[in-house]
Amino acid sequence: MKAEIICVGTELLLGDILNTNARFLSRQLAALGITVHRQWVVGDNEGRLAQLVHEALERSDLLVFSGGLGPTADDLTKETVARCFGDTLALEPSILQNIRGYFASTGRHMPPHNEKQAMVPQQGGWFENHNGTAPAVWFEKDGKRAVLLPGPPSELHPLWNEQVGPWLAAGQKQMLYSLVLRVTGLGESHVEEKVGHLLENQNPTAALYAKTGEVHIRITALAKTQTEGEAACRAYAEKFYAILGDHIYGEGDKGLEHALVKALQQKGLTVATAESCTGGLVSQRITQVPGASEVFGFGFCTYANQAKHKLLGVEDRLLETVGAVSSQVASQMAVGAARVSGADIAVSLTGIAGPGGGTDKKPVGLVYVAACRGNDVYVAKLLLGARDRQSIRTSAANRALDMARRLALGLSLPGTKHFAADQTADFEAEER
Amino acid sequence: MKAEIICVGTELLLGDILNTNARFLSRQLAALGITVHRQWVVGDNEGRLAQLVHEALERSDLLVFSGGLGPTADDLTKETVARCFGDTLALEPSILQNIRGYFASTGRHMPPHNEKQAMVPQQGGWFENHNGTAPAVWFEKDGKRAVLLPGPPSELHPLWNEQVGPWLAAGQKQMLYSLVLRVTGLGESHVEEKVGHLLENQNPTAALYAKTGEVHIRITALAKTQTEGEAACRAYAEKFYAILGDHIYGEGDKGLEHALVKALQQKGLTVATAESCTGGLVSQRITQVPGASEVFGFGFCTYANQAKHKLLGVEDRLLETVGAVSSQVASQMAVGAARVSGADIAVSLTGIAGPGGGTDKKPVGLVYVAACRGNDVYVAKLLLGARDRQSIRTSAANRALDMARRLALGLSLPGTKHFAADQTADFEAEER
Numbered sequence: 021m022k023a024e025i026i027c028v029g030t031e032l033l034l035g036d037i038l039n040t041n042a043r044f045l046s047r048q049l050a051a052l053g054i055t056v057h058r059q060w061v062v063g064d065n066e067g068r069l070a071q072l073v074h075e076a077l078e079r080s081d082l083l084v085f086s087g088g089l090g091p092t093a094d095d096l097t098k099e100t101v102a103r104c105f106g107d108t109l110a111l112e113p114s115i116l117q118n119i120r121g122y123f124a125s126t127g128r129h130m131p132p133h134n135e136k137q138a139m140v141p142q143q144g145g146w147f148e149n150h151n152g153t154a155p156a157v158w159f160e161k162d163g164k165r166a167v168l169l170p171g172p173p174s175e176l177h178p179l180w181n182e183q184v185g186p187w188l189a190a191g192q193k194q195m196l197y198s199l200v201l202r203v204t205g206l207g208e209s210h211v212e213e214k215v216g217h218l219l220e221n222q223n224p225t226a227a228l229y230a231k232t233g234e235v236h237i238r239i240t241a242l243a244k245t246q247t248e249g250e251a252a253c254r255a256y257a258e259k260f261y262a263i264l265g266d267h268i269y270g271e272g273d274k275g276l277e278h279a280l281v282k283a284l285q286q287k288g289l290t291v292a293t294a295e296s297c298t299g300g301l302v303s304q305r306i307t308q309v310p311g312a313s314e315v316f317g318f319g320f321c322t323y324a325n326q327a328k329h330k331l332l333g334v335e336d337r338l339l340e341t342v343g344a345v346s347s348q349v350a351s352q353m354a355v356g357a358a359r360v361s362g363a364d365i366a367v368s369l370t371g372i373a374g375p376g377g378g379t380d381k382k383p384v385g386l387v388y389v390a391a392c393r394g395n396d397v398y399v400a401k402l403l404l405g406a407r408d409r410q411s412i413r414t415s416a417a418n419r420a421l422d423m424a425r426r427l428a429l430g431l432s433l434p435g436t437k438h439f440a441a442d443q444t445a446d447f448e449a450e451e452r
Numbered sequence: 453m454k455a456e457i458i459c460v461g462t463e464l465l466l467g468d469i470l471n472t473n474a475r476f477l478s479r480q481l482a483a484l485g486i487t488v489h490r491q492w493v494v495g496d497n498e499g500r501l502a503q504l505v506h507e508a509l510e511r512s513d514l515l516v517f518s519g520g521l522g523p524t525a526d527d528l529t530k531e532t533v534a535r536c537f538g539d540t541l542a543l544e545p546s547i548l549q550n551i552r553g554y555f556a557s558t559g560r561h562m563p564p565h566n567e568k569q570a571m572v573p574q575q576g577g578w579f580e581n582h583n584g585t586a587p588a589v590w591f592e593k594d595g596k597r598a599v600l601l602p603g604p605p606s607e608l609h610p611l612w613n614e615q616v617g618p619w620l621a622a623g624q625k626q627m628l629y630s631l632v633l634r635v636t637g638l639g640e641s642h643v644e645e646k647v648g649h650l651l652e653n654q655n656p657t658a659a660l661y662a663k664t665g666e667v668h669i670r671i672t673a674l675a676k677t678q679t680e681g682e683a684a685c686r687a688y689a690e691k692f693y694a695i696l697g698d699h700i701y702g703e704g705d706k707g708l709e710h711a712l713v714k715a716l717q718q719k720g721l722t723v724a725t726a727e728s729c730t731g732g733l734v735s736q737r738i739t740q741v742p743g744a745s746e747v748f749g750f751g752f753c754t755y756a757n758q759a760k761h762k763l764l765g766v767e768d769r770l771l772e773t774v775g776a777v778s779s780q781v782a783s784q785m786a787v788g789a790a791r792v793s794g795a796d797i798a799v800s801l802t803g804i805a806g807p808g809g810g811t812d813k814k815p816v817g818l819v820y821v822a823a824c825r826g827n828d829v830y831v832a833k834l835l836l837g838a839r840d841r842q843s844i845r846t847s848a849a850n851r852a853l854d855m856a857r858r859l860a861l862g863l864s865l866p867g868t869k870h871f872a873a874d875q876t877a878d879f880e881a882e883e884r
Contacts, residue, residue: 031661033488034630035478036670039471042493046467056465057500059493061474068489075507091641092660125817125837131641151839174664174843227468238468293732293753299739300725300732303753307731310807310841312755318763319753321725321735327750327793331763361759375742409742 021192022080023049025059028069028088028097029171032061041086041169041176048185053194053242054082064094073104077164082188087171089154091133098157101166102141105159109139112146112155119153147183151175156184194242197249201237201260202270202279204422205434211235214263224256232411233418234276266431269422276421277305283428284315284365291424292363293319294332294353296344296370297387301417318361322353328370332356343382345370347399347437350388355441358392365427367391367420371402373409387416391423391433398423398436453624454512455481457491460501460520460529461603464493473518473601473608480612484620485627485674486514496526505536509596514620519603521586523565530589533598534573537591541571544578544587551585579615583607588616626674629681633669633692634702634711636854637866643667646695656688664843665850666708698863701854708853709737715860716747716797723856724795725751726764726785728776728802729819733849750793754785760802764788775814777802779831779869782820787873790824797859799823799852803834805841819848823855823865830855830868 025045031037042059049056057080062069076083088097102109116138123130137154140146144159152175159166167184169176189195203211208230212219215237219226224241239256243249261268270279284291293303293316303319306312320331325344328334334352342348353368371387378384385404390397400419404412426433457477463469474491481488489512494500501520508515520529534541548570555562569586572578576591584607591598599616601608635643640662644651647669651658656673671688675681693700702711716723725735725748735751738744752763757776760766766784774780785800803819810816817836822829832851836844858865 030659031670032474033478033491034482034670034672035475035480035488036661038475039491042464043467043470046465048467050466056467057495057497058504059465059471061491063489065489072490090662092644094659122837125815125835126639127835128639128642131645133641133644151843172662174840178840229468295732297739298736299744299748300727300735300751300753303732303755304730304736307729307753307755308842308845312731316731317754317756318759319732319751319755321732321739321751321753322749323735323739323745323751324749330792331750360762410740413740 021054021082023054023056023082023084024076024080025049025056026072026076026083026085027059027061027171028064028085029061030063032087033063040173041171044173044177044180045084045086048180049084051196051198052185052189052192053196054188054192064088064096066096066100069097069100070104073101073166077104081164083164083166085166085168086176089137089168089170091131091137091153093133098139098168101159101168105144105161105166107141107143107159107161110142111135112138112140115140115146115148115155118148122153147179147187149175149179151178194244195246195249196240196242197246197253198238198240199250199253199257200272201239201257201264201268202272202275203235203237203264203267204233204269204276204418205267206235206264208235211237211264215260218256218259221256224252226256226260233415266426266429269425275305276418276425278309280421280425280428281306281309281312281315283425285311287428289364289428290315290317290361291428292317292357292361292366293420294357294366294368295319295321296323296328296353296368297373298369298413298417298420299323301413302367302369302420305417305421318357318363320353320357320360328353332360345372345382345386345388347388347390347401350390350399351392351397351439351441354390354392354397365391365393365424367424369416369420371412371416373412373416375409385412387412387419389416389420389423391420391427391436392441393427395441397439397441398427398433399439400433400436453486453514455486455488455514455516456508456512457481457488458504458508458515458517459491459493459603460496460517461493462495464519465495472605473603476605476609477516477518477612480617481516482628482630484617484624486620486624496520496528498528498532501529501532502536505533505598509536513596515596515598517598517600518608521569521600521602523563523569523585525565530571530600533591533600537573537576537593537598539573539575539591539593542574543567544570544572547572547578547580547587550580554585579611579619581607581611583610626676627678627681628672628674629678629685630670630672631682631685631689632704633671633689633696633700634704634707635667635669635696635699636665636701636708636850637699638667638696640667643669643696647692650688650691650695653688656684658688658692665847698858698861701857707737708850708857709741712853712857712860713738713741713744713747715857717743719860721796721860722747722749722793723860724749724789724793724798725852726789726798726800727751727753728755728760728785728800729805730801730845730849730852731755733845734799734801734852737849737853750789750795752785752789752792760785764792777804777814777818777820779820779822779833782822782831783824783829783871783873786822786824786829797823797825797856799856801848801852803844803848805844805848806838807841810838817844819844819851821848821852821855823852823859823868824873825859827873829871829873830859830865831871832865832868
């Protein structure tokens with residue numbers, strides 16, 4: 021089956037936003053064994069859109085749209101495609117009720133505009149949107165289909181995953197199954213050195229993708245059933261596990277924060293955070309995981325020196341001599357966070373995220389990450405280079421989450437120095 | 453002038469990579485006053501590409517390509533477009549020498565494949581690539597032009613900025629200037645009700661974009677010079693300011709955290725945060741702004757009840773009776789954060805981000821946000837609906853940032869209740 025992806029939105033043509041929907045839909049269609057041979061982006065212009073739909077129907081079997089389903093007058097994708105498919109739209113009372121309920125749940129009245137979102141195809145069909153007001157709709161004519169999805173990713177993704185994807189999958193003979201292995205603690209070229217020989221295979225295929233602070237390995241199998249595809253990917257994944265070991269921290273779309281929360285839950289442990297340069301990024305990521313409250317209760321965002329001293333008991337003497345960005349202060353932050361919170365494990369970060377504040381001795385990108393459990397403190401000194409503030413913070417947060425994960429699981433902590441918690445003020449000698 | 457952007461690459465159609473080139477080129481062309489009315493992505497397939505080029509030349513004046521200029525056999529963009537334009541390619545010795553030099557500088561010999569990168573149009577022309585081996589090339593026929601750029605952004609951006617952009621600009625008589633107004637505290641449909649009559653204008657144009665927890669208004673003027681465009685946008689923006697007032701918190705690409713840090717800097721004030729359901733998202737956003745250390749020193753991530761009591765002095769009695777998700781606890785969290793930190797302003801958030809944890813009385817999406825300054829405490833009760841966890845947290849964080857901004861600037865706090873800081877435990881009556 022040949023498909024085209026059509027994203028509607030002037031903001032895409034103006035370059036205001038990145039087209040993440042095209043990528044998402046391409047991946048999803050590839051996984052169903054449906055070949056995407058074009059993606060295109062057009063503005064909210066009825067004439068241009070209708071012309072393109074007619075052209076696309078000449079060459080393709082399936083058109084997948086995103087965007088243009090909003091309540092305003094210039095949202096006209098649904099009306100235009102309906103005409104191209106010779107279908108008509110009519111008001112669906114159950115959707116109208118949902119939209120009214122959606123507004124009521126946020127304490128507002130539905131503006132009259134939004135009524136047009138409740139219009140659905142009379143020959144085609146629709147899928148209910150549980151995260152917004154625009155339902156997905158589909159049209160069919162002469163064996164060719166169009167599916168229209170709302171543009172916001174927070175609505176498009178669940179609609180696809182729960183309803184539209186399975187509906188399309190039901191008609192497919194071969195499908196692709198993918199498995200992503202998530203690797204931390206090794207750069208892309210190091211991963212490639214170790215597993216390069218596994219990247220030349222025909223089926224399953226495997227490819228590396230460098231991400232901020234981690235590397236992903238995507239394994240993809242072409243198979244007749246999901247079960248067969250899953251078994252092929254799993255068998256191939258074992259080859260990577262045999263080489264990379266506990267550098268593979270998880271699979272799929274769940275980041276290090278999920279791996280940490282899971283490890284803590286498994287071991288019945290809790291974690292606390294003490295953050296300076298990351299300003300709450302680590303605690304924010306941990307608490308983005310549903311159920312984090314079982315394993316996380318206290319986070320300290322000690323951006324000022326005074327906060328490090330007052331909340332965590334970091335010695336003023338150290339802040340004045342070796343400075344806030346030092347392995348000693350990182351250690352005392354972690355130890356203080358564990359003591360005040362009573363958590364089993366604590367992690368801390370202090371560094372220079374830039375763009376200002378760097379010196380020759382302490383350049384932008386220098387971050388100390390400490391993790392403690394009981395009387396054991398481990399400190400990593402990161403030199404993340406003069407990258408942008410956000411990348412430095414993300415990479416440092418990844419390292420903190422991984423160190424906590426390793427402590428929780430009883431794994432070794434490569435690339436760290438070990439100290440005793442009651443001696444964190446006395447190891448200047450180690451530093452120099 | 454009408455343009456189309458054509459990105460060539462199977463990895464884009466498979467969804468392996470995000471199409472950042474389409475966004476970059478769209479922005480650059482818009483700034484030159486060249487209207488992009490379509491973007492395309494196609495694979496490395498000669499027949500499909502040739503068909504698309506012929507179609508595009510029927511309707512557009514300029515085709516801008518990225519990708520497909522590599523050394524391998526399946527890189528055939530240049531050869532295909534040359535045929536469509538009736539041009540031929542010939543070896544350019546100076547480029548071949550550059551490519552050989554490029555390989556030598558990395559200690560390697562040029563593989564024979566790469567020779568095809570030195571082939572340039574005989575009627576059109578080329579631009580030297582200082583960051584890679586593939587030059588940009590252009591073709592012209594009957595007043596229509598095509599420009600072909602290499603795919604890697606590290607080569608495409610400098611080629612555009614230094615050579616291709618200025619070359620296109622030289623032929624332009626008009627350009628576009630854009631201004632984005634950022635609106636908070638009003639939903640998209642409410643903004644549209646208020647300013648709908650301003651969205652029908654011809655020049656400047658204005659359009660609304662709904663974002664999580666805020667709305668953007670983009671004003672775009674077509675003008676002869678940048679100065680003229682800027683003046684036209686500014687004059688039109690004043691009409692929006694007259695209607696929306698301080699709901700417009702900023703302009704351009706800077707979020708509420710930037711507006712808050714700027715307001716605090718202007719007034720010489722500091723802020724502290726106390727977060728439960730957002731888990732550090734607010735402090736993380738504030739500290740994402742370079743220079744935040746001037747106005748922010750202390751953040752409390754009190755996810756557990758014990759943390760709310762121990763770090764912020766929230767009364768156990770309240771946590772047991774009205775519960776952590778209540779206006780009383782939100783108030784005491786803010787007051788406690790201000791007291792412990794010594795900050796001028798403090799904001800707090802407590803709520804149910806879901807997906808679990810909701811009840812009939814306290815549903816998912818219920819968040820209390822409190823802000824205090826001196827003895828004044830303001831509490832907003834948000835009903836954000838059963839959306840995904842991340843949207844609920846983002847919207848709640850936006851409200852907290854905006855309340856702090858309003859307190860800093862001495863603005864009113866619409867949609868809040870006002871209490872005295874020393875009576876936050878006693879206002880159960882207000883609640884019921």
